[in-house]
Amino acid sequence: MAQGLIEALTQALQRLPGVGPKSARRMAFHLLVRDRDGGRRLGQVLLEAMERIGRCSQCRNLTEQDICAVCSSPRRDHSLLCVVESPADVQAIDQASGFQGLYYVLHGHLSPLDGIGPEELELDRLTARLGSGEVHELILATNPTVEGEATAHYIAELARERGIRSTRIAHGVPMGGDLEFVDGGTLRQALLGRRDYGA
Amino acid sequence: MAQGLIEALTQALQRLPGVGPKSARRMAFHLLVRDRDGGRRLGQVLLEAMERIGRCSQCRNLTEQDICAVCSSPRRDHSLLCVVESPADVQAIDQASGFQGLYYVLHGHLSPLDGIGPEELELDRLTARLGSGEVHELILATNPTVEGEATAHYIAELARERGIRSTRIAHGVPMGGDLEFVDGGTLRQALLGRRDYGA
Structure with missing residues (x-):
């Protein structure tokens, strides 16, 4: 069992995203040889975080x-x-961004092919929130992907039924980039969403 | 303190080699949202490993x-x-490699500029081992770097004084590579270390 615990640590580290067998081994040896305090600290914080962090009601x-x-x-x-x-x-x-409103976290997006529908995202909780009368504008900041757009569309409909204005974050050319390397879909969106200069 | 524990976890993850703020955040959210079991397991194994893993006497x-x-x-x-x-x-x-002998781990190499001398590597323990009469051949498998070569040289001297044969692992062209991309130093070593074909 000499390698047992080292092997177990290497395995456990591979639960982290983007960490394969080689990086896991490097991490394990690094902590064991050079940074035991760091290893202890990480262990404690992990256990505490997994135990105590839940979801905002x-x-x-x-x-x-x-x-x-x-x-x-x-x-x-x-x-x-x-x-x-x-x-x-x-x-x-x-x-x-300096945004000063509130958030609502979906923990995913609608994806019928994966069996993720409105129930799985618990959209009834969002619907109840929209029905409370407190919300005047719903900003749809789901990802600019097919699923994100579909999810935004679905939720916009929920808002429209309740007479709440919904807006979508702008799609366009990212700041600081080089136009020639921006993909076609983004460029199309940037042209479609063009605004009067100086406005 | 809503962000306190998440922030603490993100910080602690950055003690891992090769993990910066962005990867640490991604790891923290991954464990919290998708793999609490993995997070708990990693926390437990870390604490146990830091506590129980020591050095072979x-x-x-x-x-x-x-x-x-x-x-x-x-x-x-x-x-x-x-x-x-x-x-x-x-x-x-x-x-x-199928190597069936024993090992001796230096936990570093001689590096006078960094203040790492024979005492820091506790080479007296290796010397005592060489004096026991049990060792007949000492294989020098330190890294093929300036410090590794210097360390090998120093330890070979210790072995010579005690009449023990010491050998150095071969330097040469790595298997499966393309000769044209091998650096000059390695090619020189490969030519110097050439052996009779079929021998």
Whole structure:
């Protein structure tokens, strides 16, 4: 059993996305030889996080509380609701954009071929939220993919039935890029979505 | 503190080699959203491994026992000692080569500029091992780098003083490669180390 625990550690590290056998082995040896404190710290935080982090009862984002800091903040605009696919999207938007409304995390997108319909995404919770009268604008920030667009379309319909305005984030050329390397679909969207200069 | 534990997990994951802020965040969300079991398992194994894995009192390789499985195996040739720089090297050689002798792990190489001398590598332990009369051949399998060669040279001297034969692993063209992409230093070594064809 001399290799037992090292092997077990190498296996467990491969549960991380993007980590194969070779990187896992390198990580295991690195922690064991050079950074035992780091290894201990990571072990403790992992156990604590898996135990204590749940979903916000309002927006379904990951949080340690019953209601997350965003949803419970009085400085946020509660009439503006931004629908995203994942907790990572919330973090990306919140860090980058100065958006001051609330979020709603779907934890996925509609994908009939994979058996993911409105029930699996628990869209009835979102519907209830839209029916509360608090939300005046629904921002559809699902991914610009086929599934993301379909999901946005479906949710926009839910909003329309309740007389709530829904908007979609702009598609177009990313900032700082080189036009020649932008794909055709994006370029088409950028031309279709063109706006008066200086407006 | 809503982001506290997620942030702590993202930080802790960055102690892994080759993991920056973006991958760490991706890993944290992956475990929290899709693989809590994997996260728990990794946490437990990490804590257990950091606690229980120490160094073999004979070869200094990582092990859970006082003496590792290789050193305590009666089927191994105890007169053949292979000196390597790291536990990863032991694993690589053992998995690939069918080598049946014992190992000695230096946990580094001589590097005077970094203040790593014979004392820091605890070479007195290796010297004592060489003085035991058990070792008949010392295989120098340190890395083919400047420091690795210097370390091999130094240890070969220790062996010579005790009348023990020391050998160096062959340098040359790696198997399966394209000659045109092999660096000059390696090609020089491959020519210098040429052997009679069919011998």
